[in-house]
Amino acid sequence: MATQNLLQRLDQASETTGSSVDASNRRIEEVFIASAAITAGDFVCLDLSKSADSDKILFVKQLTSTAATNLCIGVAIATAAVGANVRVCIRGMISANVDSSIAQGDMLVASSTAGRAELYADVSINEGGSATKTVSFKPIVAFAVGAESGNFATVYVYPKF
Secondary structure, eight states: OOOOOOOOOOOOGGGOOSSOTTTTSOOEEEEEEESSOBOTTOEEEEOTTSSSHHHHTTEEEEOOSSGGGOOEEEEESSOBOTTSEEEEEEEEEEEEEBOTTOOTTOEEEEOSSTTOEEEOOOEEEEOSTTOEEEEOSSOOOEEESSOOBTTEEEEEEOOOO
């Protein structure tokens, strides 16, 4: 499961020949086991419903905004069936499942749609009188590098694992 954080090369995408246009994007990946079917681009979280702590950190499922499935660790790189290994981008750039209103520069949080991220929204609380305090109840999981198209956008996944 553990990978190394090594810089492979310092080639610009235009200078990359044949090997991979992602050779220098510094994305970090980990391999987990899918607790449920996962589609490439889905935001995933640790499966905290497992009884053993070691399994809680080994199995992943689609992210949602409920408390038990809000611990986002990244975005699935490839589609995986239940029980299969799934590669997950835990930091860096990737095309991800996002809400249709996402624009470049938006901060993203878990949504009620499994595997999808939505726009971060502040919540204002009136503390009595005229004082208002703004707080967020969801952790930010990614930053939209590009605008949404067909419920997908290039995002930068913030490291949380």
